[in-house]
Amino acid sequence: xxxxxxxxxxxxxxxxxxxxxxxxxxxxxxxxxxxxxxxxxxxxxxxxxxxxxxxxxxxxxxxxxxxxxxxxxxxxxxxxxxxxxxxxxxxxxxxxxxxxxxxxxxxxxxxxxxxxxxxxxxxxxxxxxxxxxxxxxxxxxxxxxxxxxxxxxxxxxxxxxxxxxxxxxxxxxxxxxxxxxxxxxxxxxxxxxxxxxxxxxxxxxxxxxxxxxxxxxxxxxxxxxxxxxxxxxxxxxxxxxxxxxxxxxxxxxxxxxxxxxxxxxxxxxxxxxxxxxxxxxxxxxxxxxxxxxxxxxxxxxxxxxxxxxxxxxxxxxxxxxxxxxxxxxxxxxxxxxxxxxxxxxxxxxxxxxxxxxxxxxxxxxxxxxxxxxxxxxxxxxxxxxxxxxxxxxxxxxxxxxxxxxxxxxxxxxxxxxxxxxxxxxxxxxxxxxxxxxxxxxxxxxxxxxxxxxxxxx
Amino acid sequence: xxxxxxxxxxxxxxxxxxxxxxxxxxxxxxxxxxxxxxxxxxxxxxxxxxxxxxxxxxxxxxxxxxxxxxxxxxxxxxxxxxxxxxxxxxxxxxxxxxxxxxxxxxxxxxxxxxxxxxxxxxxxxxxxxxxxxxxxxxxxxxxxxxxxxxxxxxxxxxxxxxxxxxxxxxxxxxxxxxxxxxxxxxxxxxxxxxxxxxxxxxxxxxxxxxxxxxxxxxxxxxxxxxxxxxxxxxxxxxxxxxxxxxxxxxxxxxxxxxxxxxxxxxxxxxxxxxxxxxxxxxxxxxxxxxxxxxxxxxxxxxxxxxxxxxxxx
Numbered sequence: 001x002x003x004x005x006x007x008x009x010x011x012x013x014x015x016x017x018x019x020x021x022x023x024x025x026x027x028x029x030x031x032x033x034x035x036x037x038x039x040x041x042x043x044x045x046x047x048x049x050x051x052x053x054x055x056x057x058x059x060x061x062x063x064x065x066x067x068x069x070x071x072x073x074x075x076x077x078x079x080x081x082x083x084x085x086x087x088x089x090x091x092x093x094x095x096x097x098x099x100x101x102x103x104x105x106x107x108x109x110x111x112x113x114x115x116x117x118x119x120x121x122x123x124x125x126x127x128x129x130x131x132x133x134x135x136x137x138x139x140x141x142x143x144x145x146x147x148x149x150x151x152x153x154x155x156x157x158x159x160x161x162x163x164x165x166x167x168x169x170x171x172x173x174x175x176x177x178x179x180x181x182x183x184x185x186x187x188x189x190x191x192x193x194x195x196x197x198x199x200x201x202x203x204x205x206x207x208x209x210x211x212x213x214x215x216x217x218x219x220x221x222x223x224x225x226x227x228x229x230x231x232x233x234x235x236x237x238x239x240x241x242x243x244x245x246x247x248x249x250x251x252x253x254x255x256x257x258x259x260x261x262x263x264x265x266x267x268x269x270x271x272x273x274x275x276x277x278x279x280x281x282x283x284x285x286x287x288x289x290x291x292x293x294x295x296x297x298x299x300x301x302x303x304x305x306x307x308x309x310x311x312x313x314x315x316x317x318x319x320x321x322x323x324x325x326x327x328x329x330x331x332x333x334x335x336x337x338x339x340x341x342x343x344x345x346x347x348x349x350x351x352x353x354x355x356x357x358x359x360x361x362x363x364x365x366x367x368x369x370x371x372x373x374x375x376x377x378x379x380x381x382x383x384x385x386x387x388x389x390x391x392x393x394x395x396x397x398x399x400x401x402x403x404x405x406x407x408x409x410x411x412x413x414x415x416x417x418x419x420x421x422x423x424x425x426x427x428x429x430x431x432x433x434x435x436x437x438x439x440x441x442x443x444x445x446x447x448x449x450x451x452x453x454x455x456x457x
Numbered sequence: 458x459x460x461x462x463x464x465x466x467x468x469x470x471x472x473x474x475x476x477x478x479x480x481x482x483x484x485x486x487x488x489x490x491x492x493x494x495x496x497x498x499x500x501x502x503x504x505x506x507x508x509x510x511x512x513x514x515x516x517x518x519x520x521x522x523x524x525x526x527x528x529x530x531x532x533x534x535x536x537x538x539x540x541x542x543x544x545x546x547x548x549x550x551x552x553x554x555x556x557x558x559x560x561x562x563x564x565x566x567x568x569x570x571x572x573x574x575x576x577x578x579x580x581x582x583x584x585x586x587x588x589x590x591x592x593x594x595x596x597x598x599x600x601x602x603x604x605x606x607x608x609x610x611x612x613x614x615x616x617x618x619x620x621x622x623x624x625x626x627x628x629x630x631x632x633x634x635x636x637x638x639x640x641x642x643x644x645x646x647x648x649x650x651x652x653x654x655x656x657x658x659x660x661x662x663x664x665x666x667x668x669x670x671x672x673x674x675x676x677x678x679x680x681x682x683x684x685x686x687x688x689x690x691x692x693x694x695x696x697x698x699x700x701x702x703x704x705x706x707x708x709x710x711x712x713x714x715x716x717x718x719x720x721x722x723x724x725x726x727x728x729x730x731x732x733x734x735x736x737x738x739x740x741x742x743x744x745x746x747x748x749x750x751x752x753x754x755x756x757x758x759x760x761x762x763x764x765x766x767x768x769x770x
Contacts, residue, residue, distance in 0.1 A: 091713050091716065093713065094734060094735060097734065097735070097737075098734040101733075101734065101737050105739075124737075129737050130521045130737060131521070131522065219624070220716065221716045221717055221718075271622075271624070272622065273624075273716065275716075276605075276607065276622075276623065277605070277607045277608055278605075278606075278607040278622060278623070281607060413735075414735070415717070417716075417717065418717040418720075418721060421715070421716055421717035421718045422717055422718060422719070422720040422721075425624060425718050426624070426628060426629055426718055429622070429624045429625050429628060430628055447538045447539075451537055451538070451539070451736065452735070452736060453736070
């Protein structure tokens, strides 16, 4: 009997979950009626709650960022914080938004500071939702000093900027660069490509001369961000809080698509996710090069659970331009963000926390695994990485790439990665080419944008 | 039956369940005890079943400001580009699953029932039942490994079918069958045990009479046992249908595990979830839930009437 109950529960839980949520919200809504937060017009550009300067602030972080909270506590023992671990809204869980919407309905319960692994949260958090005040506090009207904001790497606050105002601080950057194995490249006698055309030509050479070796992957959901974003393909031209321009029939999109099709065809850019056992099993020691975000270094190359490339082999080249284009641009794959709640009763402490975790050496340089978004911290971080002697080349290209992220690709509320995965990845695995899928991709983006309330141009 | 019917079936089951409580010449004390037993369930059903359902009805017919919206929410969700694909997905899954469930559960139950060796029969029932003892979501997690050719214990079979990677296995066309297999694996064992119990209830005299008349095992199964199982099969159909239309856990987990290669709006319930939490449109989500409820009720009614579930002998 238990089995059937279970089986039913298994599916019922969903309905029960939805129903439960309704119930919970109903109860919370009732409970919330009495305790409406009195909001006077604040001095930071949004109506703020009555401030209690010594109150404890609640901080939501993911598992990796608990170290940030710990570093803050050590440096500021007088500021009381309560740390709550959550999944960081990662892997499409969207839990940040989910939870805040429930708090919105309840009218209370918001945390003071939230860390998110995603880049598309400012898009919704900066907007009023169902008549409720926007969750994210505006940061550039005095809550965070202007000169602190100015020291963030150029363009790094773009995902946090909506309608000209900054709603979050960037934790780390995820600019795409060209990672390569210097030892293998020297051994095979290949030069590091300097354009995407040379990259493709190299792939064709590798396929013939050293089959089995790869020069990239196209199986992850961020494939469009690495290849199409860097090719200035306007698939995600977010032009306003609720407007997006989608054009996948341009030459910029086609050249990236056709390059990927060629390299997929000869096996040098397989459609395999880098986070699968399959990737590690098949391609350990066989990754000649791989365009990808800054965090590939720690997550894939210098990771005993993944490729585990020994010290002294991994080189970094600047993002590639297309032939005839004067200036290379690159894409971006994630990079965390810190939000301050507009409902916080202790904005001063919340601001202090967020400034600390994004700028202080105690965390960003000494502890953080990713490339800091705050430029002075990034400099020191790079120096520290170089002194570790892991990399075979200078880290200079990573620094350059940080400010080369193409600004024609925006940060909307819906996930481009999810669209790519369900429309393009599945169809490519089913035997279609990316070039012929470009219109399908366009349609899928338009549909998704529209149901999320965007107007599509 | 200790199974609490899903709240969706409250209406369908209400007449039946009220019946025993009726004071038909029984001692009044027993009735009171009955109320006591049922009260806890009733309270919980009210708080987590009926009230939320009513709240969903209210939400479905109102807009974000609480004003009456008529059918606007319904036309909106039905016009959503994801709605009809989701309907198709769930329908395909339901057909595969329900047919598979009825055929295999009844078949296997008859098989186990015909096993004369006591220990073999017990062992088989235990084995069938075992997967169902795993907690819901964790058994789906187990399948994530089974479906990945690089980690699967049946990778040889997967590769033999031409699937070299996880993504190749979870192609959109394969999903209804995959979900049906997962659901069967996790849920069918319990039903087999129930069917076995039902078969035990058929009087041996009837079976013996059939055998005396010269019926072989197949004829006995088809002519005697199957018709006498009709109500049980209908019951299984009703319960499974309600569960099946609410497909959620399998696609949701598979979606996260495959980094969205399996869409996060595959089933209707997922679409409702997307409405509530991605689009912050609780009214749209409620409209989808309500549509699901109505469809599930209609289909249940067909099963109930066709299966003669509440007919008295």
